[in-house]
Amino acid sequence: MKSYSIRILKDRLLKTMVIILSVLTCVPLVLIIGKVLLKGYRQINLSFFTETTPSTLDAMLAVNNNQLIPGGIANGITGTMMMVLIATVIAVPIGLLCGVYLSENRKTRFAGIIRFLTEILQGTPSIITGIIAYIWVVVPMRSYSAIAGSVSLAIMLLPLIIRSTEETLNLLPESLKEASLSLGSSYTMMVLKVLIPSAFGGILTGILLAISRVIGETAPLMLTALGASAIQWDPAKPTSAVSLLIWEFYNDPNLSNMIWSASLFLLILVLVLNLTAKKIAKKWKI
Amino acid sequence: MEDIILKFHNVCVSYTEGKNAVNDVSADVRRGLITSIMGPSGCGKSTLLRAVNRMHELYPDIKITGSIELDGKDILKMNPIMVRRMAGMVFQRPNPFPTMSIYENILAGYTLNGIRLSRAEKDEIVESCLFNVGLWDEVKDSLTKRGSFLSGGQQQRLCIARALALKPDVLLMDEPTSALDPIATAKIEDLLVQLKKDVTIVIVTHNMGQAARISDYSMFMYLGELVEYDKTQKMFTNPKDKRTEAYLTGRFG
Numbered sequence: 368m369k370s371y372s373i374r375i376l377k378d379r380l381l382k383t384m385v386i387i388l389s390v391l392t393c394v395p396l397v398l399i400i401g402k403v404l405l406k407g408y409r410q411i412n413l414s415f416f417t418e419t420t421p422s423t424l425d426a427m428l429a430v431n432n433n434q435l436i437p438g439g440i441a442n443g444i445t446g447t448m449m450m451v452l453i454a455t456v457i458a459v460p461i462g463l464l465c466g467v468y469l470s471e472n473r474k475t476r477f478a479g480i481i482r483f484l485t486e487i488l489q490g491t492p493s494i495i496t497g498i499i500a501y502i503w504v505v506v507p508m509r510s511y512s513a514i515a516g517s518v519s520l521a522i523m524l525l526p527l528i529i530r531s532t533e534e535t536l537n538l539l540p541e542s543l544k545e546a547s548l549s550l551g552s553s554y555t556m557m558v559l560k561v562l563i564p565s566a567f568g569g570i571l572t573g574i575l576l577a578i579s580r581v582i583g584e585t586a587p588l589m590l591t592a593l594g595a596s597a598i599q600w601d602p603a604k605p606t607s608a609v610s611l612l613i614w615e616f617y618n619d620p621n622l623s624n625m626i627w628s629a630s631l632f633l634l635i636l637v638l639v640l641n642l643t644a645k646k647i648a649k650k651w652k653i
Numbered sequence: 654m655e656d657i658i659l660k661f662h663n664v665c666v667s668y669t670e671g672k673n674a675v676n677d678v679s680a681d682v683r684r685g686l687i688t689s690i691m692g693p694s695g696c697g698k699s700t701l702l703r704a705v706n707r708m709h710e711l712y713p714d715i716k717i718t719g720s721i722e723l724d725g726k727d728i729l730k731m732n733p734i735m736v737r738r739m740a741g742m743v744f745q746r747p748n749p750f751p752t753m754s755i756y757e758n759i760l761a762g763y764t765l766n767g768i769r770l771s772r773a774e775k776d777e778i779v780e781s782c783l784f785n786v787g788l789w790d791e792v793k794d795s796l797t798k799r800g801s802f803l804s805g806g807q808q809q810r811l812c813i814a815r816a817l818a819l820k821p822d823v824l825l826m827d828e829p830t831s832a833l834d835p836i837a838t839a840k841i842e843d844l845l846v847q848l849k850k851d852v853t854i855v856i857v858t859h860n861m862g863q864a865a866r867i868s869d870y871s872m873f874m875y876l877g878e879l880v881e882y883d884k885t886q887k888m889f890t891n892p893k894d895k896r897t898e899a900y901l902t903g904r905f906g
């Protein structure tokens with residue numbers, strides 16, 4: 368009887384601990400979001416999206432007169448969009464094929480090696496992908512560029528996309544393959560017309576989540592895209608990005624108010640990507 | 654001389670070395686009839702059936718010896734894609750393609766083989782195939798809906814229609830009604846009897862009643878061996894082998 372009540376007590380204790388700890392984990396998150404929201408929302412208006420970063424002087428004048436800092440982060444938004452787009456275009460086909468290969472050849476040695484390499488790539492510090500992209504792209508092109516930035520982001524996207532594609536395909540029932548092969552389908556047609564479409568929701572979700580993971584990357588972009596104060600549509604030229612702007616704002620005391628609004632923008636972007644991914648995952652479930 | 658469409662010659666299939674799941678089966682299947690393969694669970698019925706359209710090639714560990722002739726040609730010397738188009742297959746669980754509409758499911762065999770059809774040809778194939786499996790009236794207003802919204806029995810008829818769309822010579826069916834309720838089962842049995850004028854049917858079943866109702870010839874398998882193969886009526890009234898008799902009288906299975 369005694370040991371029984373002790374067991375109940377232990378149970379209660381553990382439950383309480385779990386609840387306290389989970390609340391504690393949420394504290395930093397709430398603090399970050401709260402801080403970013405409170406300090407960031409004021410700067411956000413139409414010109415925040417349509418205008419480029421203000422000069423230090425303009426910002427200083429505005430701050431001294433207790434006005435909002437003029438200008439916005441349009442150069443960063445366009446740069447981020449362009450680089451994420453190019454990175455996705457590079458990483459998706461390769462990641463998709465690789466994921467299909469891994470899922471179709473689960474036990475072979477070569478697949479094991481590739482799987483191991485993707486794991487390493489996934490754990491590689493992002494600054495290193497930046498250095499790689501610098502050597503591969505910046506050096507031969509003799510210029511910092513959006514392309515170089517995209518390559519570094521693509522390297523980071525790859526393992527995430529490979530993984531999610533493989534995992535989604537592994538979940539497909541064997542009966543789908545049997546059904547297509549029994550109709551005389553070739554292997555290629557089966558992959559293209561049956562497996563990938565059936566896994567489409569999961570694959571798309573994986574891509575969106577991967578994008579949301581790299582969209583705020585800063586370090587690799589410093590070594591590759593460099594930054595620009597104007598909107599730059601030429602992917603061969605140095606380009607800005609929202610994350611790069613946050614770094615620039617941080618380094619310029621006159622612009623520090625902009626840190627929070629740019630961060631808020633990135634946070635909302637990531638949130639939207641995640642919510643969309645969730646919606647898609649739900650809708651496309653088979 | 655009867656018309657033989659499918660010839661098994663000393664067929665052995667093994668999943669693990671030294672242990673035959675199908676052991677030395679030889680038999681001739683007659684064209685235009687329904688042949689059932691009966692036997693207790695695990696006796697190698699599915700394994701034998703899947704050897705016909707080379708489904709085992711999906712799994713590299715499986716070894717097959719002996720030969721199978723389809724319409725006089727050794728299936729191992731044919732292109733597997735041709736074999737599978739000549740011998741369509743319907744599985745135990747209905748497996749319509751979840752991303753395709755009913756319409757697209759019927760045409761999947763053509764799409765997957767890269768065969769282009771005109772709109773009129775497509776409509777014609779879809780209508781006639783659905784009509785043949787008695788599904789046309791039930792689904793003609795929802796052709797663009799996904800196949801997976803149909804009931805189990807309807808899905809299985811859809812799968813039969815999908816297999817028939819390629820006009821196979823043989824239809825291989827692996828316990829096609831075991832996942833269905835009695836009414837859906839009865840519908841499919843009626844359907845098979847009607848279909849046999851167009852296509853030879855080999856059906857695996859562990860339902861003796863079903864074999865008795867629809868098949869012209871029956872095979873009885875036990876522990877990987879083909880124990881007895883005869884006219885269904887003869888086998889049910891006067892089995893030659895003790896094991897067949899034991900099975901038919903319900904003493905195992």
Ligand SMILES: Nc1ncnc2c1ncn2[C@@H]1O[C@H](COP(=O)(O)OP(=O)(O)O)[C@@H](O)[C@H]1O
Pocket residue numbers: 668669674692693694695696697698699700701
């Ligand atoms: N994928 C497999 N791997 C290993 N053994 C298998 C596999 N599938 C079937 N077997 C074995 O082969 C034998 C025949 O199986 P199967 O042909 O499925 O029987 P049935 O269809 O008559 O129930 C069984 O003993 C089963 O254990």
Ligand SMILES: [Mg+2]
Pocket residue numbers: 698699700827
């Ligand atoms: Mg079976």
